[in-house]
Structure formats: C-alpha cells, structure tokens
Amino acid sequence: MFRSAIAPISSMIILIMGNAFFITYTSIRLNLEGHSVKLIGYVTSAYFAGLLVGSLKSSKLIERVGHIRAYAAFAAILSILPMIQANLQLAWTWIVIRFLVGFFIAGLFINIESWLLGISAQDNKGKIFAIYMTSYYASQGIAQFFLNISNPTSIMPFVVIMILSALSIIPVCITKISAPIIKEPSYLNISKLIKITPLGVIACAFAGFISGPVYGLFPVYAEKLGLSIPQISQVIGITIFSGLIFQFPLGQLSDHIDRRKVIIFISFALLVIAFLNVLNSVYSFLPILLLFATFGGFSFTIYPLSLSHASDVIEQKDLVSATAGLVLIYSIGAIIGPIIASYSINFFGGKGLFIYLSTMALLLVIYSLYQVIKKSPIPKDKKVQYTNIPSTTLICSKLDSKSKKE
DSSP states (O other): OHHHHHHHHHHHHHHHHHHHHHHHHHHHHHHHTTOOHHHHHHHHHHHHHHHHHHHHHTHHHHHHHOHHHHHHHHHHHHHHHHHHHHHOOOHHHHHHHHHHHHHHHHHHHHHHHHHHHHHOOTTTHHHHHHHHHHHHHHHHHHHGGGGGSSOTTSSHHHHHHHHHHHHTHHHHHHOOSOOOOOOOOOOOOHHHHHHHOHHHHHHHHHHHHHHHHHHHHHHHHHHHTTOOHHHHHHHHHHHHHHHHHHHHHHHHHHHHSOHHHHHHHHHHHHHHHHHHHHHOOOOOHHHHHHHHHHHHHHHTTHHHHHHHHHHHHSOGGGHHHHHHHHHHHHHHHHHHHHHHHHHHHHHHOTTHHHHHHHHHHHHHHHHHHHHHHHSOOOOGGGOOOOOOSOHHHHHHHHHHHHHHHO
C-alpha cells in the first residue's frame, strides 16, 4: 500500500517545490521592479481565486480522462505558464497568469489527494496522509532556498519553476499502479453550515484572511526591512517549517481539551506576536526570523483546527458537502486577505501588514470567546481525532470511526 503511494507523493513533492517557490518569487520580483504593494496583493489574491475556481471545476476532467492523463495535462500547462509570465511584464497579465496557476494547481491537488484516498485502506489512511502532509510542508520550506540559485531579476527562476513542473509528471506516468476514480462531491448550503458550526466557518474564513498575506506579503515585508534575498529565503523557509512543527502538539492538545479554547489560545498568541512586530524597531535578522517563524507556526494551525472542530458536530451524511463548503470559505478568505492587507500597508507603511494581522487575530479571539460562553463544549467521546491533513481525510476518519463502532 505504501509503495503504491510513492508515485503520487513523489510527483507532489516536485510540484510543490516549484509552486511554493513561484509564490514567493512572484512577490519578490514584483517588489524589485517597483510595483505597488496593492498590485502584489491583487496578484496574490488572483492565485487563491484560481485555486477556488479550480477546486470546483477541475474534478470533471479527472473523472473523464483518469488521474494520470489529467495530471499530465495540468502539469504540462503549469510548466508553460512561468515562461509566459517571464516574457509578459504588464501587471494585468501577471494577475491572469497567477489565476491560471491557482486553477491548475487546484486540479493537481485534487488529483493527488483523491488518488491517495483511493489506494488507502481504512487502517492506514491517516499514516499515508501524514506522510503526504509532512512531505507537503517540507517541500514548501525547501523551495524557499531556491531564491539563492540566481539573480532574481534574471529568467533563471522561471526556468527552474518550469523544469520542476515538467519533472513532476514523470513519477505518476511511469508507475504501474492503477489510479482510482473519484466521485464528485455535493455541496451543503453555506447558511445551513453556519448554523451547524458557526465557529468552524468563521475560523476557516480567518485562516484564509491570515494565511493569504503570510504567503504573499511576508517576502515583500522582509525585503522592505532590508533583508537580502538569501536571508528572505531562510526566513520564509523556516516560517513554513514552523507550520509543520506546530501542527502536532497543538493538534494533540485539541484532542484532549475543548478545541475552541485551543483556537482562542492560538488567536491570542498571533495577536501578541503581530503586536510585537508592530512595536519592533530592531530590524536585525534574528529577531525578524523568530517573530516570523512563531507567527507562521501558529497561523498554519487555524485551518486544520477549524476543520477538526467542524467535523465534531457535522453529521456523517453531510460531511462531504460540509468540508467542501469550508474549503470554499477558506479560499474566499485567502482571496480577500492579501487585498485588505496591501491597503493597510499603503496606509500605515510596512507596519500595516501586522496591524492588519493583529486586527484579524483580535476579531477571532473575540468571536471564539463568544462561542465558548454561548455553547457548552463537545463531549470528548464524540470528538473526531485531530489531523493536520487535507479536509477530505477528515471525512475518512469520521467514516472509519463510525464503521468501527458498528
């Protein structure tokens, strides 16, 4: 079973290294060319908008032609887009290209995750997806160091991204393992979802409000503080690695106490760290590294915690559509967040990024406290075990627990 997962996970590792590098590099390149922070915010949001649309539309192609052909098609197009972007310097073309990148990346994510679900058995889904997400975060972190390969204003970074996208096709195309067929999910009405799990929905939205600017605007902020390109690659890389490290202890904690209280703790920690960044006047490398790493580590746990909290109260028959709705809410937040944050930077200066982030953290603290006061906690025996894996796997964990009881 684990040998069967080698091909899709190997393709994902190569793909994510290229895509994560593309996200960071795009922000840095636009900033070096003197474009406004507003434009960088729009370009970042365009990627998440593409991710949103792609998550709704791309599964039809996978169902029609199969996982391997669909993956090859998506990755081939993705390898062309960086070279188009390298030769088109008009701002609006970058927005369009980043939207297209998000669209096809969504298709590749659905492809790989549904493939892994199809080959997994009930007793090893968690292990396989733990490997998947560990590889995902590690690939994102490693990719940041590609910034040191060449001059960021040259064409070489685009070539690296193109090569990695093309190379990711090889593992899935040469495997002997047959890929599974997925079923298109249904969608639960958002208003009904809010009634069932208000904090799950709101926390997912705030995860997007916070994570979107972290991915898109942290590199710009670090560059404006005077860090060199190698230092920026180290800061962003360690920030993402922190997201991996923080997942497990906070997730395990949420299995033993009220998840809402863990969300409050994380939100308050983000508020304090963001406020320290606002007050910080020591722009040396080490303080910036520590502040960024701790903020990123906490911020990347909000989304899986909100999914886990929602899965505790959603009925099994609604779980597929509910998780699809939560992914939609997160994507909308990730689209809006960078735009608002870019306006905050324009108004307040560089500190505006963390003024925005501290405001988002404060609002999440307030709303989470309201929910704790308003409703009693979920009994421990009815909680789904926390996982830092994609939302689709929360479905499997709940189905598995139901089948074991029966």
